[in-house]
Amino acid sequence: MTASPSPTAPWRATVLTLFPEMFPGPLGVSLAGRALAGGIWSLEARDIRAAATDKHRSVDDTPAGGGPGMVLRADVLAAAIDAAAIAPERPKLLMSPRGRPLTQAFVRDLAAGPGPLIVCGRFEGIDQRVIDARELIEVSIGDYVLSGGEIAALVLIDACVRLLPGVMGKLESGTDESFSDGLLEYPQYTRPQLFEGRAIPDVLTSGDHAKVAAWRHAQSQALTEARRPDLWAEWQARQPREQSRTSQKAPKSTTDG
Structure with a gap:
């Protein structure tokens, strides 16, 4: 069950997806889950299909120029983005294998802001015109292709949430780790000797x-x-x-x- 957004939460994630039941998923347990329950951050998963206007709630169509698969329609997705009514200062992201890499520096910037709107694509992709018209920032979590953007969105949100004040036990947990200074983290050890x-x-x-x-x-x-x-x-x-x-x-x- 998706947690309801809290207007007082300092950081929030709004996700547009065809599968809102995938959220919060793993974000509902451990550090992220406790922080979600405690109001440190909030999550809203919105169904793109709710913006469809025909009786079949169609969201896709065949690609212009031919080819396999289907493409998410610009008019439906644009309506879904507009209906989310996010504040102008919140970044609008699209999880995409052709996007800018999700680096720790980028994560820190996102975590320091109000929280993004994240579009999760499906099928062969989404109509380029809505990317341009709504100024979506394409973001990639790696050089591989997933069935959809939902898992990538979970990765991005988790990476951000763990950096929010009050989520991790010690400040050093977020600063003394891989990529914090451009290097991979050193090996860790504990008992037994x-x-x-x-x-x-x-x-x-x-x-x-x-x-x-x-x-x-x-x-x-x-x-x-x-x-x-x-x-x-x-x-x-x-x-x-x-x-x-x-x-x-x-x-x-x-x-x-």
């Missing part, structure tokens, strides 16, 4: 916080270089600029050379 002959690295039980921090940073670098050369190249490219900014901010020496 010895597991099937494998011990927790000594540095993590040394009590030396500086050494622990250095070890974790080195591990993040090594993992990123090995697994995500694209991120590693971007991170390396930023280092000279960041070091230059740091040196420019350093106080000038008062001692003559």
Whole structure:
């Protein structure tokens, strides 16, 4: 059952879908579910088919120019978007494999705002004219194709909700993890000390916080270089600029050379 939107919630997600029963789904449990029940955020799933005008509640038609499948009609989807009556400052997103990548930086921006309207496509896609007319921002969660945008919307919402104030137990939980500084997260360990002959690295039980921090940073670098050369190249490219900014901010020496 979809939770009713709360007018006092600081962050809200409005989802347009042909399958509103898919929401809240996994967003109704764990951290996101507790935050939803607690009013930290709100969710409204709206049925696109409610905007259809014929007796069969048709929402799609054959693609212009021929080809397989069906395409969501511009007039029906536009009416559904307009009926949602969202505030102008809320972004309007379309989950699409051809969209801009959903990065952690983008997630942080969305989480810091009022919350998006998210359109979930189906069939072969949606009429380009409604994308242009309603200025939808296409967003992709990866280079693969799903049956529809609902699962992608769940991913996007979960990524945002966990960053909202009061959702995670500690602020560090959201800042000290993969992609927070452009690197993958370092390996994590906990008790027991010895597991099937494998011990927790000594540095993590040394009590030396500086050494622990250095070890974790080195591990993040090594993992990123090995697994995500694209991120590693971007991170390396930023280092000279960041070091230059740091040196420019350093106080000038008062001692003559």
